[in-house]
Amino acid sequence: xxxxxxxxxxxxxxxxxxxxxxxxxxxxxxxxxxxxxxxxxxxxxxxxxxxxxxxxxxxxxxxxxxxxxxxxxxxxxxxxxxxxxxxxxxxxxxxxxxxxxxxxxxxxxxxxxxxxxxxxxxxxxxxxxxxxxxxxxxxxxxxxxxxxxxxxxxxxxxxxxxxxxxxxxxxxxxxxxxxxxxxxxxxxxxxxxxxxxxxxxxxxxxxxxxxxxxxxxxxxxxxxxxxxxxxxxxxxxxxxxxxxxxxxxxxxxxxxxxxxxxxxxxxxxxxxxxxxxxxxxxxxxxxxxxxxxxxxxxxxxxxxxxxxxxxxxxxxxxxxxxxxxxxxxxxxxxxxxxxxxxx
Amino acid sequence: xxxxxxxxxxxxxxxxxxxxxxxxxxxxxxxxxxxxxxxxxxxxxxxxxxxxxxxxxxxxxxxxxxxxxxxxxxxxxxxxxxxxxxxxxxxxxxxxxxxxxxxxxxxxxxxxxxxxxxxxxxxxxxxxxxxxxxxxxxxxxxxxxxxxxxxxxxxxxxxxxxxxxxxxxxxxxxxxxxxxxxxxxxxxxxxxxxxxxxxxxxxxxxxxxxxxxxxxxxxxxxxxxxxxxxxxxxxxxxxxxxxxxxxxxxxxxxxxxxxxxxxxxxxxxxxxxxxxxxxxxxxxxxxxxxxxxxxxxxxxxxxxxxxxxxxxxxxxxxxxxxxxxxxxxxxxxxxxxxxxxxx
DNA sequence: GTGAAAGCGCTAACAA
DNA sequence: TTGTTAGCGCTTTCAC
Numbered sequence: 175x176x177x178x179x180x181x182x183x184x185x186x187x188x189x190x191x192x193x194x195x196x197x198x199x200x201x202x203x204x205x206x207x208x209x210x211x212x213x214x215x216x217x218x219x220x221x222x223x224x225x226x227x228x229x230x231x232x233x234x235x236x237x238x239x240x241x242x243x244x245x246x247x248x249x250x251x252x253x254x255x256x257x258x259x260x261x262x263x264x265x266x267x268x269x270x271x272x273x274x275x276x277x278x279x280x281x282x283x284x285x286x287x288x289x290x291x292x293x294x295x296x297x298x299x300x301x302x303x304x305x306x307x308x309x310x311x312x313x314x315x316x317x318x319x320x321x322x323x324x325x326x327x328x329x330x331x332x333x334x335x336x337x338x339x340x341x342x343x344x345x346x347x348x349x350x351x352x353x354x355x356x357x358x359x360x361x362x363x364x365x366x367x368x369x370x371x372x373x374x375x376x377x378x379x380x381x382x383x384x385x386x387x388x389x390x391x392x393x394x395x396x397x398x399x400x401x402x403x404x405x406x407x408x409x410x411x412x413x414x415x416x417x418x419x420x421x422x423x424x425x426x427x428x429x430x431x432x433x434x435x436x437x438x439x440x441x442x443x444x445x446x447x448x449x450x451x452x453x454x455x456x457x458x459x460x461x462x463x464x465x466x467x468x469x470x471x472x473x474x475x476x477x478x479x480x481x482x483x484x485x486x487x488x489x490x491x492x493x494x495x496x497x498x499x500x501x502x503x504x505x506x507x508x509x510x511x512x513x514x515x516x517x
Numbered sequence: 518x519x520x521x522x523x524x525x526x527x528x529x530x531x532x533x534x535x536x537x538x539x540x541x542x543x544x545x546x547x548x549x550x551x552x553x554x555x556x557x558x559x560x561x562x563x564x565x566x567x568x569x570x571x572x573x574x575x576x577x578x579x580x581x582x583x584x585x586x587x588x589x590x591x592x593x594x595x596x597x598x599x600x601x602x603x604x605x606x607x608x609x610x611x612x613x614x615x616x617x618x619x620x621x622x623x624x625x626x627x628x629x630x631x632x633x634x635x636x637x638x639x640x641x642x643x644x645x646x647x648x649x650x651x652x653x654x655x656x657x658x659x660x661x662x663x664x665x666x667x668x669x670x671x672x673x674x675x676x677x678x679x680x681x682x683x684x685x686x687x688x689x690x691x692x693x694x695x696x697x698x699x700x701x702x703x704x705x706x707x708x709x710x711x712x713x714x715x716x717x718x719x720x721x722x723x724x725x726x727x728x729x730x731x732x733x734x735x736x737x738x739x740x741x742x743x744x745x746x747x748x749x750x751x752x753x754x755x756x757x758x759x760x761x762x763x764x765x766x767x768x769x770x771x772x773x774x775x776x777x778x779x780x781x782x783x784x785x786x787x788x789x790x791x792x793x794x795x796x797x798x799x800x801x802x803x804x805x806x807x808x809x810x811x812x813x814x815x816x817x818x819x820x821x822x823x824x825x826x827x828x829x830x831x832x833x834x835x836x837x838x839x840x841x842x843x844x845x846x847x848x849x850x851x852x853x854x855x856x857x858x859x860x
Numbered sequence: 861g862t863g864a865a866a867g868c869g870c871t872a873a874c875a876a
Numbered sequence: 877t878t879g880t881t882a883g884c885g886c887t888t889t890c891a892c
Contacts, residue, residue, distance in 0.1 A: 181668050183885060194863045199887060209861060224664065226636040230573040230582070231885035234868045239573065241616070241637070250602030250805075250822065252595060259593030262619050271633055273584070274617045276605050290614055294584070321567060325524050349725040407809060440809040462593075466750060466783040468811035479593065526869060537879045542871060552877060574869035577884045 181436035182225045191219040202227065232280035233295060241271040242486065243291035243299040247279045251406075251433070252461040253478060257302050257332060260482025270297070270488065277303050279374075281311050288318055302482070304376035305335030311373075312336050325495070330489035332481050334375040340498045342485045346376055349474040349504040350383025353456050354428060356472070356506055358391045362426040362454060367398060368413035368438060369407025369430040377405070380430050380458060399424070401488045403434070410437025418445055425453055425515035432457035432464050433472055439467060439511065450513035460507055469510030476504055525568045534562040545570065559843045562597025575639060581669075584614040585829065586634035586642040589785030590622045594749075594776070595804040596821060600645045603825025611833065613640070620646050622717075622748075628658050635661065641671035641832035645825070647719035648678030654716075655679050666836070673832035675824055677718040683841045685828045689719055692817040693726025693849040696799050697771060698816070699849055703857045705769040705797065710741060711756035711781060712746025712773040720748070723773050723801060743768070746777070761788055763807060768796055768858035775800035775807050778814055782854065793856035803850055819847055 188198035193216060200208045201216035208216075233239040245474050246254035258274060265272040273291060277284035284303060291299050299322075306312060316337050329339040334346075357365060367384060370377050385395045399421050403409035410429060414437065417424055430436035435457030442449055449455050449469055459462060460475035470516050481502045488500060531541035536559060543551045544559035551559075576582040587604050589597035601617060608615040616634060620627035625648060634642050648810075649655055659680050662672050672682040677689075700708060710727060713720050728738045742764050744751035753772060757780065760767055772778035778800030785792055792798050792812055800807060802816035824845050831843060 181885095185885080195886085196863055196865095196888080197861085199864090203887080205887090206861065208573060212861080224661075226632055228577070228885050229637045230576040231868090232887075234571070234577055234870085235575040235885075235887040237868070237887090248602065249592070249605055250595075250599045252593075252598065253596065254596035255601075258595045258598075259591065259615070259619075262592055262617065271616050271637055273614050274601070274605065275614065276602075276609060289569060295612060318567075324625065407805070408581045436806060436809045439811070440813075443811055463752070463779060463806050466779045467809075468782070468786055470783075524869095528869080537870085537871095540878055543878090546871080548871095550877065569870050574884090575871075576885085578871040579867075580871090582886070676880075718891085 175407055181228075182223055184227065185224075187216065187220045187223060190462060192214045192235065192247070195314040208396055230310035238453050239295050239297055240255065240269060241273060241279070241294065241296045243273045243275070243294070243296040245275055245277050245284060245299065245301045245303060247277055247303040249274060249276065250462070253433070253459055254302055254413070256283040256461070256478035257485075258272035258483035260479040261300055261477070261486045264483045264486040279303065281306060281315070285315050285318065288315060292318065292327065294324050294328070297453060298330070298486070300485045300489055301329070301331040301335065301337070302333070302481075302485070304333045304374040305331070305337070307373050307375055307378050309336040314327045323359045328489040328493060330485045332485050334379060339492070340488045342481050342488060342502055344476045344499045344502040345504055346379035347383040347504070348388070349458065349506075350380035351387045352383070352504070352506040353458065353472070353474050355390075356508060357394075357426045357428060357454060357456060357512060358387060360426075360512060362515050364515075365426045365428060366421055367400045367401060367415050367428045367430070368410060368417075368434050369402055370409060370434070371402065374405075377430055378500060384428060388424050390486070405434065407440070409432050410434030411441045414438040414441035418442075418447070426512070427453060427455050427509060429455065429457050431494075432459045435465075435473065436467065436510075439471070450511050452516055454512040454515070456512055457467045465509065467511075472509045473507055475506050475507045477502055524571075525566055527568075527570065528565045530559065530566060530568050533566060534559045578733070582638050582640050584616060584637070584639045585832070586618070586637070586646045586648060587618045588618055588627060588630050588634070588642065590620055590700060592617060592619065592647040595646055595652040595806070596776070596802055599804070599821035599858060600825035603854045604643055606822070607826045607829040619650075622646065624649060624654050624658070626663065627753055631658060635665050635670065639670070641673070641829070643825075643828045643832055644672070644674040644678065644680070645676070645677035645828070647676045647717040648674070648680070649722050650716050650718055651686040652679040671832040673828045675828050677722060683831045683837070683843075685824050685843045685845055687819045687824065687833060687845040688847055690726040690729070692801065692819070692849075693723035694730045695726070695802065695847070695849040696732075696815070696817050697727040697730035699851060700769045700771060700797060700799060700855060701730060702768075703797065703855060705858050707763050707766045707858075708741060708769045708771060709760050709767045710734055710743045710773070711760075711777050712743060712745055713752060713777070714745065716747055718775055725770060735740060748774060748777065750776050750780035750783070753777030754784045757781040757784035761785075761790070763811070769855070770796060770798050772798065772800050773803045775804045775814060775816055778816065779806075779810065779855075782810060782814070793854050795859055797855040799855055799856070805839050810853065810854075815852045815855040816850055817847050818850045820845055
């Protein structure tokens, strides 16, 4: 008794169409050198049989694959979800499959995930998590990535990394400066900053911009309360609690991302503190809900979806001699959560 | 001149370690039947050389792959982002890579994506988009999926589908009923419903539950204004505009998801309509920001992350004789956006 | 324009 | 316990 074949092979299609496997291959992959009529017939037969090529076999034989990888800190976070959306969009357009993985803001996990992607022989990888300030921390990742690139792999990152690869970089410094200038311009002088870990370059840069604005306004940044907490809504809540307890004179809070700002708004509201009448709050990123909050959130808009798109497009381009750096536009978006300080 | 090998092969590791390629394979894949000392040595050599196995070759030879697929409508949508987070979490735990793709709520695109996943020989696919009410619409997908399963592929869906596979199903009917009963219980009688396309089973079910509650309250559901718009924030805004224009007597709006509810809140606010004093608003899903809105949103909580986890776990289990159906707990969460109607 | 055949890098019988 | 070898399904020279 013959063992029944389960999956269709290219050979089955070839036999059915009465051509050689080579011709079948050429017909289906759209290669040149097959007479149009034959190619069409093969395609028709394949379609009717419901044949789907085995991409593993194809990748193995051709040495290239139609897939790319994306590393994010956490896909449930709107910031990364929107970036992923952009990456998926370009991927679909180019007929690429996209593997997404979490790094959980952990450099070691990030490295593991990169290794896995390399093992999967993806054609390109996009790293969307923020880099770490400490270059040593990324030495291993950098080495792996270099080896990967020597073998023809493409890499692009979003944000500032020490990886020596193409990058889409939002100007976090200028953005931080813009939002701080806005709040200072409203007349605030007693300002607190709510931030995540300064080990992340994204955060470090935003803080740098804020510091610049303070310096320009003649304010000693060392005296400004910087509340460091998780870079999440819960972190924002914790920061707000601390501000209400230990910095009662504060009239404005600069959150280093929207998530924290949302948590801050929530906590202030539950404490009966009116925004922006008593305290102004600003965010950073302009996630989709920022405009629908009440009050709507003053923030710095980063085009996350476009950044995802650009990053993959950059990675897909012919590699350049030296790393390319593409700036992402940022834009101060003034909404209802900021106003002059109470008289 | 010999062409320089770029990527390391298993053979290179085997030679370096002084063993056969078979032994090297067994050592690295953790298979039994190798002396511990040899296995350890091989692993050490591989690590030092920086060898990463070619997963395509492995999949092709072994006929199985350590990857799974996830199909969502749109990863930028928090609902799906949270589900994806759950899937990625389990995937990481099990050492699986996850391919994510967009269907864009388009049955044809969904089919294409499924085909692509099948071509990639993923071990399992999780479909997270809502199914369509019209069974004919999914006939093709169903056929493809059946063939995939006959070849050993696993499938699980989130939500009600006509696909004949394992499913994680939120009880949308009861959830719809619960939120409608809550609003009716507050005394509202002039209620509008804001919804997305009823072609989606998720939405159809929620509406069914709502209708049940209305019937139980002795209200003719046919007289209730049902505003159909995009199942997004923008759709919610459009629905709110219409309600303000054409249904001025409405004291409560039931939105069939949080996204729409957020858009509704936003539009009502910009029109100076107070929530919940003048109009109550409810949502569905309990996306993370729902609790941080102002007013915080009354909604039906669905454990999205857990649903994603369960779906992949279900797909990874040994297949059962008949499709399994796992209920996801839902819970009415009463917050600030609902109150009795104005006197 | 088409076909035969040699791999792509790995796993899994089967032998030793 | 270890090694030899035949594929996995496809692409791609190289002949014809």
